[in-house]
Amino acid sequence: EDQVTQSPEALRLQEGESSSLNCSYTVSGLRGLFWYRQDPGKGPEFLFTLYSAGEEKEKERLKATLTKKESFLHITAPKPEDSATYLCAVRDTGTASKLTFGTGTRLQVTL
Amino acid sequence: NAGVTQTPKFRVLKTGQSMTLLCAQDMNHEYMYWYRQDPGMGLRLIHYSVGEGTTAKGEVPDGYNVSRLKKQNFLLGLESAAPSQTSVYFCASSQGTAINFGPGTRLTVT
Numbered sequence: 001e002d003q004v005t006q007s008p009e010a011l012r013l014q015e016g017e018s019s020s021l022n023c024s025y026t027v028s029g030l031r032g033l034f035w036y037r038q039d040p041g042k043g044p045e046f047l048f049t050l051y052s053a054g055e056e057k058e059k060e061r062l063k064a065t066l067t068k069k070e071s072f073l074h075i076t077a078p079k080p081e082d083s084a085t086y087l088c089a090v091r092d093t094g095t096a097s098k099l100t101f102g103t104g105t106r107l108q109v110t111l
Numbered sequence: 112n113a114g115v116t117q118t119p120k121f122r123v124l125k126t127g128q129s130m131t132l133l134c135a136q137d138m139n140h141e142y143m144y145w146y147r148q149d150p151g152m153g154l155r156l157i158h159y160s161v162g163e164g165t166t167a168k169g170e171v172p173d174g175y176n177v178s179r180l181k182k183q184n185f186l187l188g189l190e191s192a193a194p195s196q197t198s199v200y201f202c203a204s205s206q207g208t209a210i211n212f213g214p215g216t217r218l219t220v221t
Contacts, residue, residue, distance in 0.1 A: 034209060043115075043201055043212035044154070087154070097142050097205050098169070103153040 002027045006088050006102035013109050016077045021105045023088030024070040033071050034099060035064050036087040044087055078109045113137055115213035117202050123219045124192045132187040132216050134202030142205040143185040144169075145177060147198040148215075154201065160185055192220045 003026040013019055025033065032051055036044035048057040050066040057064045061082060063074045073086055085106045089099040118133040136143065145157040156169030158177040166177045174196060176188045185204075189196060197220045202213040 032208075036212075041215075043203075043214050046209045046211065049209055089154075097207050097210070098144070098156055098159060099154075099210055100156075101146075101154040103151060 002090055002092050002100040004088055004090055004100055004102035006086075006105050008105060009103070010106040011108070013075075013078055013107070015079055015109055015111050018074070018076045018078070020075070021073040021086055021107070022070060023073070023102055025088075025090045027090045027092045027100075029093035030090060031093055032091040033066055034089040034091070035071070035073055036089065038085045038087055038104070047086075075107070078107075080109045080111060083107055083109045115202055115204055115211055117200075117213040117216050119216060120214070121217050123221065124189075125221055126192060126194060128192050129188070129190050130192065130218075131189075132200055132202070132218075134185045134187070134213060135183055136185075136202075136204040136211075137183065138204060138206070138211070139182070140204035140206045140211075141182075142207070142210075143179065144203045144205070144210065145175070145185065145187045146201045146203065146212075147171065148201060149198050157187065157200075194220050196220050 005024045007022045032049050035047040038044045048064040053068045061076050065072050085104040087104045089101040115136045144159040146154045148154050155171050160179040163182040178186045200216045203210045
């Protein structure tokens with residue numbers, strides 16, 4: 001059974017204070033690791049997909065990296081508008097492209 | 112291009128009542144999903160579909176039924192609502208890569 005564990009549960013940063021969110025996973029055969037951003041009262045919004053160890057993807061102040069057991073979402077010089085819950089998910093080699101999600105990291109960036 | 116839309120946005124039901132949540136996508140995606148999201152539990156898959164006319168059980172299917180009569184629509188039914196079904200429900204679709212989510216339906220069962 002696929003498992004995804006995210007840490008920390010919550011993170012409070014000051015504007016400009018860089019940090020990383022962790023996603024550790026157990027899956028029989030990885031067919032993609034996904035990062036989503038979710039704002040309160042809204043649906044998750046897709047950020048990145050990573051497929052193999054060593055792969056990196058970047059978008060503005062966010063960079064996602066992948067190893068064989070975990071992924072990191074690095075946030076460089078965050079701004080208050082980066083405040084959200086960040087969700088990690090994995091897809092295994094089964095059918096239907098189903099995703100298994102972690103419980104998320106709630107990020108708050110203050111001035 | 113509206114993406115994934117869900118109806119209604121909010122609903123309050125009494126225990127034992129029934130209802131149907133509607134989901135539509137305009138991206139011609141083959142795969143569609145229903146997830147529920149609860150505090151501390153994350154997103155959990157209820158049912159999914161790999162194409163028109165097909166449905167399959169996910170992680171937490173009990174108490175729910177689904178139908179996919181048309182490719183663009185995926186319906187989630189609650190036959191006899193229970194307080195344990197109070198949750199936020201998200202519909203999503205995919206063509207095999209990233210899953211695109213709708214805005215959610217907040218359901219309260221009293």
